[in-house]
Amino acid sequence: MNASIPHIQIKDLNVTIEGKRILKNINLSIPNNSITSLIGPSGCGKTTLLKTLNRLVDDTKGVEITGSVLVNGEDIYAKDAEVTHIRKKMGLLSQKPFPLPMSIFDNVAYGPRIHGEKNKQVLAQIVETQLRNVGLWHEVKDRLEASATRLSIGQQQRLCLARGLAVKPEIILGDESTSALDPVSTQTIENLLIELKQDYTIVLVTHILRQARRVSDYIIFVYDGEIIEFGKTDDVLLNPQHEITQQYVKGFIS
Amino acid sequence: MSNIKKRLLKEKIAKVAMQLSGITITGSLFFIIGTILYKGLPYLSWEMISQSPQGGFYIGKEGGILNAILGSLYLATCSTMLATLIGIPISIFLNIYVKSGTFLERSCKLLFDVLFGIPSIVYGAIAFSIMVWVGIRASLLGGIITITLLTIPIVVRTIDELLKTIPVDLKHVTFSLGATRWELAKIFLKYIKPGIFTAILLAFGRAIGDVAGVLLTTGFSDNLPKYIDEPAATLPLAIFFQLSSPIPEVQGRAYASALVLTFIILIIVICTHLLASKQQKHKI
Numbered sequence: 294m295n296a297s298i299p300h301i302q303i304k305d306l307n308v309t310i311e312g313k314r315i316l317k318n319i320n321l322s323i324p325n326n327s328i329t330s331l332i333g334p335s336g337c338g339k340t341t342l343l344k345t346l347n348r349l350v351d352d353t354k355g356v357e358i359t360g361s362v363l364v365n366g367e368d369i370y371a372k373d374a375e376v377t378h379i380r381k382k383m384g385l386l387s388q389k390p391f392p393l394p395m396s397i398f399d400n401v402a403y404g405p406r407i408h409g410e411k412n413k414q415v416l417a418q419i420v421e422t423q424l425r426n427v428g429l430w431h432e433v434k435d436r437l438e439a440s441a442t443r444l445s446i447g448q449q450q451r452l453c454l455a456r457g458l459a460v461k462p463e464i465i466l467g468d469e470s471t472s473a474l475d476p477v478s479t480q481t482i483e484n485l486l487i488e489l490k491q492d493y494t495i496v497l498v499t500h501i502l503r504q505a506r507r508v509s510d511y512i513i514f515v516y517d518g519e520i521i522e523f524g525k526t527d528d529v530l531l532n533p534q535h536e537i538t539q540q541y542v543k544g545f546i547s
Numbered sequence: 548m549s550n551i552k553k554r555l556l557k558e559k560i561a562k563v564a565m566q567l568s569g570i571t572i573t574g575s576l577f578f579i580i581g582t583i584l585y586k587g588l589p590y591l592s593w594e595m596i597s598q599s600p601q602g603g604f605y606i607g608k609e610g611g612i613l614n615a616i617l618g619s620l621y622l623a624t625c626s627t628m629l630a631t632l633i634g635i636p637i638s639i640f641l642n643i644y645v646k647s648g649t650f651l652e653r654s655c656k657l658l659f660d661v662l663f664g665i666p667s668i669v670y671g672a673i674a675f676s677i678m679v680w681v682g683i684r685a686s687l688l689g690g691i692i693t694i695t696l697l698t699i700p701i702v703v704r705t706i707d708e709l710l711k712t713i714p715v716d717l718k719h720v721t722f723s724l725g726a727t728r729w730e731l732a733k734i735f736l737k738y739i740k741p742g743i744f745t746a747i748l749l750a751f752g753r754a755i756g757d758v759a760g761v762l763l764t765t766g767f768s769d770n771l772p773k774y775i776d777e778p779a780a781t782l783p784l785a786i787f788f789q790l791s792s793p794i795p796e797v798q799g800r801a802y803a804s805a806l807v808l809t810f811i812i813l814i815i816v817i818c819t820h821l822l823a824s825k826q827q828k829h830k831i
Contacts, residue, residue, distance in 0.1 A: 349719050354648040381725030387716045394738045404724040453720065460724055 298366055300325050300464055300494040301346060306360035308341055310353055315341045317518045319360070323511075328486060328495040330505040330526075333515035334546055339498045342515060343466055346496065347383040348376050365463070381408065384457030384493075386470040386482075390449035392441035393456075397433050400441045400452055404460035423455035427485055447478025454485065465489065467497040471504065483508050502542065506530055514538045583809060587802030595803055600769045608796045612804050615785035618772045620811070621687060622765065622781060623755035626694035630750050633695070634702030635743070639732045641703075642710040656707070662700040668759035670697045675763035687772055687779040690765030697760050698750040705746035709739040744823040751815055755808070758783040782808045 299322040306319040315338045323329050331339040344350040345362060348369060361368040369379045381404075393400050401420040402410075410416055420437070424430040429451045433444070441452055450470065457465065467486070471479040486495055486508055499505050505512055505526065512529040514522040522529050522538045533539045540546050594611050601610035637659075645652045674693040675685075683689055713735060721731050736743070758781075766778030767788070782804055789801035 344719075347723055349722060352715075352718070352722075354646075377725050377727055380723050383723060385720055385723035387720055389716065391714065391717045391720045393717075393721065393734055394740075407724070407726055407730050456724065457720075466723075 299323060300365060301496070302363040302366075303345075304361045304363065306345060306362060307358070308338075308345060308350065309357040310341070311355035315518050316345070319520060321513070321520060321523065323494060323496060325494050326490055326492070327510035328490050328497060328508050329511040329513060330509035331496065331498045331513050331515055332500065332502065332505050332541070334541065335500070337515045338518040339515045340468055343468055343496060343498050346464070346466060347380045347385060349380075349385075351376070381460050382463050384454070384460070384462040384465045386450070386454055386457060386465065386467040388469045389473040390446060390453045392444070392449050392452060395441065396438045397441050397444070397452060398437040400456050401459050404456060408460060419459050423459045424452075426458060426489075427451040427455045428481065429455060445478075447474050447481065450474055450478065450482060451485070454482070458489075463493065465493050465495045467495065467499075469498055469500065472500075479504075502530065514541065516541070580809070583802050583805045586799060587804075587806040590796070590799040590803040591806055595800070596807060599771050608794070608800070612780075612782070612785050612800075612807065614769060614771050615780040615782045615804065616807060616811075618687065618765070618768075618779035619755050619782040619808070621772055622690050622694060622761065622779070623751050625691045626698055626754045627747055627751045629691070629695040630698035630702045630754075631743075631747055634699045634746075634750075635706055635736070637699070637703050638706035638710060639735070642707065643728050643732050643735065659700045659703045659707075663704055666759065667697050667757050668762075671760040671763045674760075678764065683776075685764055685766030685778050686776045687765060688775045690761045690779065690781070691775075693760045693764045694754045694757060697757065698754050701750045701753055702746050705749055706739070706743065709742040709746070710735060713738055740826040741823040744819045744826070748816060748819040752812060755812065755815075756783060758787060782811075 301321075301323040303319050303321040303323075306316055307314065308316040319342065331342060333339045341350060341353075344353075345358065346364075350356055350358065358370060361370050363369075364379065364382060368374065369376075393403055395403070398420055401423050402416045405416060405419050410419070421430060421434075424433065429448060432448060433439075433452075436443075441449065444452060450473075454465075465486070471482050474482065483504065486497070489495065490510075497505075497509065509526050512522075512524065512526050513520055514529060514533075514535075516537055521535050522533060529538065530542055533542055537546070592611075596611055596616060597613055598611040599614040600612065641652055641655055645655075670693050674689060674696070678685070678689050717734070717738065718731060721734050726734070761781050761784060765781060765784075767780050767784055768778045769780070770777075772779035786801045786804045786808070789797050789804060792798060792801075
């Protein structure tokens with residue numbers, strides 16, 4: 294893949310939900326192979342922005358979208374765009390872990406299976422590789438057939454990451470992915486994401502500024518549906534250009 | 548009175564009210580079961596559940612109600628199966644394929660709410676007039692079709708409520724793995740599997756206990772149900788007919804029949820709970 298083309302480019306994106314403008318004229322290029330955090334007060338539109346990237350926003354009641362989101366140069370909002378194929382490219386790590394109602398093995402194998410992989414040995418190999426990737430293999434290798442819901446929340450979130458990676462995405466989207474986790478599990482996930490950025494482009498929504506500072510290379514500050522500031526982590530957090538960013542970073546608005 | 552005392556008093560009143568409702572409902576349940584046991588048990592015999600009626604159903608004291616037991620089981624099982632097979636796809640369609648909040652979704656759900664509330668005699672009357680028009684006589688088939696129509700809304704509404712309890716994130720993560728809507732539907736069904744048994748149970752309970760729907764469409768017969776195009780007996784109707792007999796012994800047999808019906812439902816409830824609890828293992 295040509296590294297000079299950004300994985301994700303957003304052009305003139307406007308999102309309206311039931312008559313209310315949630316995102317206003319978003320123009321953005323998200324840097325490849327790095328972690329970009331979306332920060333901003335609650336209800337500013339950062340989660341909606343994340344969900345426009347894999348078209349989960351389509352599922353929202355009364356939503357209207359104009360503009361385009363280019364993934365590898367292809368507009369995912371084009372009329373002939375195939376939504377299932379687009380979503381496969383983006384692994385989603387949701388707020389709380391949501392294991393599928395099946396065993397640990399089947400959770401990781403689910404993606405490859407629906408995309409046509411039937412060979413049991415290949416599947417077993419994928420499951421092992423991905424569980425090793427997220428550091429879960431040694432904890433679960435003897436109980437792969439156990440229900441995924443038996444795992445602790447932190448383990449479940451790592452399982453969900455492994456499940457997402459198993460479909461070979463190019464981009465990982467995280468929606469406050471550690472907000473339900475304890476500090477130790479949070480750290481594990483953060484370290485994993487930092488490792489993964491070598492191979493993936495990662496976009497995270499977070500409302501924990503310290504987390505944004507710990508993990509991200511770039512920060513986008515969203516306020517009232519607009520991108521106020523976008524830059525390297527230290528630039529935005531330590532030396533914000535806009536008054537409103539300063540106020541947010543200092544904790545005056547939340 | 549101080550604030551805390553007031554609040555504690557409210558707490559107490561609420562608790563007493565709840566206990567009273569609890570006692571009322573369990574009390575009436577025991578009263579009903581007690582009555583049918585007291586009045587029916589003396590007449591319950593092996594003959595009663597193993598033979599078809601002899602010597603005239605209304606006045607005869609011979610034979611049993613096997614015709615009605617079998618008729619009811621056939622009718623309820625077939626209609627429940629059909630209603631489940633038709634109802635689940637409808638709820639899946641309304642919840643996954645139709646965008647929520649659209650006119651189609653809202654009007655369909657409203658329609659099923661209305662259908663849910665229509666009394667079974669209306670279903671029976673409509674089915675009967677169609678049967679007369681087409682030229683089918685009262686038969687097991689007519690009953691199955693009527694009761695299926697009666698129970699579809701139950702299945703649809705119950706499954707609909709179950710699907711609503713699924714967190715939207717489960718939908719999103721499944722989609723983000725590249726799943727199609729049909730693949731999502733399969734995940735959803737897996738998720739609500741224990742609840743599906745509840746839907747089946749509710750449908751079966753309604754199907755086996757319904758009188759008005761089968762009165763016109765299924766008819767009644769003293770013979771064991773052998774063919775789908777012939778009239779068949781059902782337990783609720785058997786109870787109704789026997790109870791309206793002037794002979795005390797036949798009335799007693801009505802209570803014995805009620806006992807059999809209650810026992811069948813009890814078995815179905817136990818089986819459903821056993822099956823449902825086995826499916827619990829992946830519940831989030």
